[in-house]
Amino acid sequence: MSPATESKRLRIAMQKSGRLSVDSQALFASCGLKINLREQRLIAHVENMAIDILRVRDDDIPGLIMDGVCDLGIVGENVLEEESLQRKLDNDSADYTILKRLDFGSCRLSIAVPQEESYANSSCLEGKTIATTYPRLLARYLKQQGVNARIVTLKGSVEVAPRAGLADAICDLVSTGATLDANGLKEVEVIYRSKAVLIQRKNLCDDKQLKLINKLMPRINGVMQANESKYIMLHAPRTELEQIIALLPGAENPTILPLAGNDNLVAIHVVSSESLFWETMEQLKALGASSILVLPIEKMMV
Ligand SMILES: Nc1ncnc2c1ncn2[C@@H]1O[C@H](COP(=O)(O)OP(=O)(O)OP(=O)(O)O)[C@@H](O)[C@H]1O
Numbered sequence: 001m002s003p004a005t006e007s008k009r010l011r012i013a014m015q016k017s018g019r020l021s022v023d024s025q026a027l028f029a030s031c032g033l034k035i036n037l038r039e040q041r042l043i044a045h046v047e048n049m050a051i052d053i054l055r056v057r058d059d060d061i062p063g064l065i066m067d068g069v070c071d072l073g074i075v076g077e078n079v080l081e082e083e084s085l086q087r088k089l090d091n092d093s094a095d096y097t098i099l100k101r102l103d104f105g106s107c108r109l110s111i112a113v114p115q116e117e118s119y120a121n122s123s124c125l126e127g128k129t130i131a132t133t134y135p136r137l138l139a140r141y142l143k144q145q146g147v148n149a150r151i152v153t154l155k156g157s158v159e160v161a162p163r164a165g166l167a168d169a170i171c172d173l174v175s176t177g178a179t180l181d182a183n184g185l186k187e188v189e190v191i192y193r194s195k196a197v198l199i200q201r202k203n204l205c206d207d208k209q210l211k212l213i214n215k216l217m218p219r220i221n222g223v224m225q226a227n228e229s230k231y232i233m234l235h236a237p238r239t240e241l242e243q244i245i246a247l248l249p250g251a252e253n254p255t256i257l258p259l260a261g262n263d264n265l266v267a268i269h270v271v272s273s274e275s276l277f278w279e280t281m282e283q284l285k286a287l288g289a290s291s292i293l294v295l296p297i298e299k300m301m302v
Pocket residue numbers: 015016017018019020056057058059075076077078079104105106107173174175176194195196
């Protein structure tokens with residue numbers, strides 16, 4: 001294949017290994033991409049589409065998009081925003097378009113202090129030293145709050161900084177809070193909420209590549225919609241139909257089918273925008289519903 005043809009392949013950057021890699025890979029697979037992934041390979045060919053997947057450190061993804069090296073990328077908003085702020089300070093290009101906010105990589109960037117410390121509000125951080133991997137996001141927050149604090153930038157293991165005497169507080173990513181707990185810290189301020197996002201480089205104008213993106217986007221939307229939806233089936237007494245339908249989330253147009261050999265019951269099928277809570281299932285049962293099934297949906301195109 002000539003280099004010119006090769007350059008038309010769409011280049012997508014994803015995290016090689018870490019919190020976003022499994023979900024990113026699963027999303028591509030659900031969208032029908034057959035990726036030839038071999039553990040050590042940094043560039044993986046998609047067999048059935050003109051796409052190459054670049055597997056890199058997540059920190060490098062915003063830069064690869066902003067410099068036009070890759071066309072699409074999946075990265076946490078926290079890393080994206082930090083890189084944007086840094087590049088704006090350095091007068092470097094920081095252009096990109098967010099195509100989709102994804103349904104994974106949900107976390108928050110928070111300030112935490114030792115558990116035994118009393119903390120009332122952000123003014124308690126005045127004059128303190130705060131360790132973080134996100135100095136620009138932290139500096140922006142401190143400026144907004146009118147707080148003067150010293151920022152120490154660490155690449156990792158931020159949570160040990162207070163115990164190691166490196167800092168009074170930290171600013172790091174939190175999801176369940178287990179890591180903070182394990183390190184004797186408590187979350188006191190949430191400064192940024194993040195999810196994984198699909199981003200595109202600016203000025204992408206190759207026709208084939210744009211067509212490919214236009215093909216991928218409905219698939220991504222379909223996968224995400226399917227993840228959020230459930231297919232609900234149940235049998236219901238005809239006499240209680242109205243009440244039962246009212247209990248089903250998002251059941252404006254349910255399918256109602258007769259049951260062979262039973263005039264008292266009907267089958268209800270509905271695609272619901274959310275799952276059914278156990279409490280709702282118990283209420284349905286109390287109204288005479290039976291054979292209640294809640295099924296996952298793999299793909300959707302509406
Ligand atoms: N506990 C968490 N729960 C959910 N998402 C998270 C969590 N921690 C981080 N993330 C999201 O996943 C991204 C990648 O996190 P990860 O810890 O894998 O990064 P990393 O150690 O910097 O990896 P890399 O080796 O690629 O640089 C984060 O930037 C954030 O957007």
